[in-house]
Amino acid sequence: MIQAIEARPTALGRLALAVGQLGMFAMLSMLVVLIGWFFTDTLVLTLGPVRHGLRFFEIASVIDNPASLFGVGDSSPLNLIFGALCLLCLLAPLLPQWTSKRGVWVAHWAPLILLLVAGGIVYYKASSALFPEPANADVITKDLMRLANDVIHRGGGLVVQRISIGPGGYLALLGSIALALHGTLRNRDPVRSA
Numbered sequence: 001m002i003q004a005i006e007a008r009p010t011a012l013g014r015l016a017l018a019v020g021q022l023g024m025f026a027m028l029s030m031l032v033v034l035i036g037w038f039f040t041d042t043l044v045l046t047l048g049p050v051r052h053g054l055r056f057f058e059i060a061s062v063i064d065n066p067a068s069l070f071g072v073g074d075s076s077p078l079n080l081i082f083g084a085l086c087l088l089c090l091l092a093p094l095l096p097q098w099t100s101k102r103g104v105w106v107a108h109w110a111p112l113i114l115l116l117v118a119g120g121i122v123y124y125k126a127s128s129a130l131f132p133e134p135a136n137a138d139v140i141t142k143d144l145m146r147l148a149n150d151v152i153h154r155g156g157g158l159v160v161q162r163i164s165i166g167p168g169g170y171l172a173l174l175g176s177i178a179l180a181l182h183g184t185l186r187n188r189d190p191v192r193s194a
Contacts, residue, residue, distance in 0.1 A: 036169065038055060038083075042054060042056040042166050042169040052069070059082065059122060060082035092110035105187035112177060
């Protein structure tokens with residue numbers, strides 16, 4: 001007697017099935033975010049003829065060391081970890097295709113949340129004191145720290161005017177908003193989400 005063998009799909013097969021069930025709009029939105037995060041500049045620093053671009057997955061190095069915006073320093077391990085986090089957030093919208101739990105549709109918001117949180121942290125780091133005052137410092141040390149921060153922020157004002165959002169920032173923002181709205185609207189429509 002011949003027995004039927006049940007073939008279980010491989011992880012790659014399940015991924016392909018999940019991508020197929022996601023829909024063309026969501027796949028296009030994910031592609032736009034991928035291009036914005038990994039292949040085009042998110043921040044652009046222009047000082048005269050010198051133009052330095054920074055991709056989104058390199059933002060962690062700016063958070064760790066703001067001088068890396070100028071191309072100074074190496075944070076490749078940090079960029080590798082943050083790049084992996086970016087990929088996980090980008091693949092998060094596939095999660096609802098693997099499970100039937102109700103709240104998993106929120107995974108469509110993961111790229112937008114990561115983009116906004118990273119942008120907020122970069123803004124906070126850029127506007128905060130670069131030289132924090134030690135808690136037990138004397139008056140002269142505190143005054144010197146304040147002076148150093150004032151000099152940096154006044155000179156930094158010129159630099160900040162030269163920093164702009166690159167095409168990757170706009171692409172990632174548009175793609176992640178579209179993905180979040182798609183996930184939300186798809187969840188609200190019981191016929192499509194079933």
